Amino acid sequence: MRIWNSTLGSICSVIGAGSQATPALEDAMADIRRSMNAALGRPVAVAALGIARRIESAQDLQELWYLRADLMVVLAALQGEAKAREALFDIASRFHGLLPRAFSSRHSPLENACSASSAAPPSASPQAAAFADMNPRSRAL
Numbered sequence: 001m002r003i004w005n006s007t008l009g010s011i012c013s014v015i016g017a018g019s020q021a022t023p024a025l026e027d028a029m030a031d032i033r034r035s036m037n038a039a040l041g042r043p044v045a046v047a048a049l050g051i052a053r054r055i056e057s058a059q060d061l062q063e064l065w066y067l068r069a070d071l072m073v074v075l076a077a078l079q080g081e082a083k084a085r086e087a088l089f090d091i092a093s094r095f096h097g098l099l100p101r102a103f104s105s106r107h108s109p110l111e112n113a114c115s116a117s118s119a120a121p122p123s124a125s126p127q128a129a130a131f132a133d134m135n136p137r138s139r140a141l
Contacts, residue, residue, distance in 0.1 A: 055067060
């Protein structure tokens with residue numbers, strides 16, 4: 001494992017992945033780290049200690065970018081998915097202009113479908129009534 005990591009590090013340094021960051025980039029990374037740690041809250045829950053260490057040890061913006069998914073999982077477990085999504089939206093906005101465009105968040109077509117269906121008033125369609133009759137849980141409610 002150690003040999004693989006040193007070989008990978010050598011390859012990355014040759015192609016420029018390990019280049020020195022500018023002071024402005026270092027400030028941006030520190031700001032992103034602060035916002036990720038702030039989302040975890042203080043004191044950090046035991047379940048969040050692993051992700052907190054990974055945030056602090058991230059070497060570059062790409063690592064921090066990819067840690068968002070793990071952070072979302074931890075935040076959703078601790079605070080609920082809605083609050084976790086709000087926190088991640090704020091964190092993702094801090095990456096704007098710092099990474100190549102391919103790293104930007106893309107809107108899912110499901111987000112539009114979900115928001116449209118939740119905004120529409122519920123209708124009593126025959127299919128919904130038939131499903132409610134077939135579903136034993138709906139009769140218990």
